[in-house]
Amino acid sequence: MANVLINAPKSVKKGQAFEVKTLILHPMETGFRPGTNGTIIPRNIIEDFVATYNGVELIRLKLSSAIAANPFVAFQVAVTESGTLAFRWTGDEGFAIEQSVAIAVE
Amino acid sequence: MQRRSFLAGTTALVAVLPLASAHATPESLQAAIREVVGSAALREGKVKIDLPALVENGNTVPLGVTVDSPMTATDRVKAIHVFNEKNPQPHVYTATLGPGLARADISTRIKLGDSQKIVVVAETSKGEFWTASADVIVTLAACLEDLT
Numbered sequence: 001m002a003n004v005l006i007n008a009p010k011s012v013k014k015g016q017a018f019e020v021k022t023l024i025l026h027p028m029e030t031g032f033r034p035g036t037n038g039t040i041i042p043r044n045i046i047e048d049f050v051a052t053y054n055g056v057e058l059i060r061l062k063l064s065s066a067i068a069a070n071p072f073v074a075f076q077v078a079v080t081e082s083g084t085l086a087f088r089w090t091g092d093e094g095f096a097i098e099q100s101v102a103i104a105v106e
Numbered sequence: 107m108q109r110r111s112f113l114a115g116t117t118a119l120v121a122v123l124p125l126a127s128a129h130a131t132p133e134s135l136q137a138a139i140r141e142v143v144g145s146a147a148l149r150e151g152k153v154k155i156d157l158p159a160l161v162e163n164g165n166t167v168p169l170g171v172t173v174d175s176p177m178t179a180t181d182r183v184k185a186i187h188v189f190n191e192k193n194p195q196p197h198v199y200t201a202t203l204g205p206g207l208a209r210a211d212i213s214t215r216i217k218l219g220d221s222q223k224i225v226v227v228a229e230t231s232k233g234e235f236w237t238a239s240a241d242v243i244v245t246l247a248a249c250l251e252d253l254t
Binding site: 017018021028030032053056057058059060061062063064065066067068069071072073074075076077078079 | 165166167190193194195197198199200201202203204206207208209211212213214215216217218248
């Protein structure tokens with residue numbers, strides 16, 4: 001789980017917008033590049049990114065090969081009660097990683 | 107003479123091969139946009155794209171998309187679709203925005219295979235489609251070789 005970086009404030013003011021930044025270590029191999037032996041390197045990308053707050057979906061991204069390696073996603077959230085911000089990345093070759101952070105509302 | 111015709115033939119073959127590779131084209135870009143928008147009207151405006159005009163390395167290009175919307179329960183952006191013109195596939199990403207988002211403001215980093223146009227389509231809860239596009243010049247393209 002060390003391969004995920006999440007930047008979100010620990011405590012926020014009620015209803016005030018704050019930015020959440022996420023970064024995950026992943027090659028995002030496009031499936032269009034030839035390798036050293038001339039054959040195409042098989043595609044290996046993260047296809048879905050979902051962020052939820054207390055189980056309610058905030059944002060869902062369907063990613064393609066055109067996303068840079070180590071996908072970075074940042075978005076703006078506003079919450080009214082304390083809870084858990086959870087993230088889930090799923091992709092090719094059974095890739096699935098979950099991570100969550102707690103957020104306290106002052 | 108035989109040698110000459112052989113050379114001419116190989117040159118023609120080399121010239122044809124790159125064209126035959128699968129690449130997104132302005133036509134496939136339009137088709138991908140049509141697939142999302144359907145028969146609804148596509149209007150320019152409200153969408154702001156934050157993308158550098160000149161990129162030195164197409165492997166990692168910061169892309170910010172902001173849509174002018176109050177983001178209330180009744181009037182908000184439901185989805186943001188990002189397309190490109192000349193990468194191998196026309197799709198970049200599709201974001202579905204929930205009601206918990208404070209602003210329609212998403213930042214990512216993308217790959218660009220060539221100097222091209224990026225098109226963003228935002229779908230609102232009222233069923234409207236807003237669009238904007240940005241041109242970008244890429245010096246070193248992504249997806250060319252495996253450096254590892």
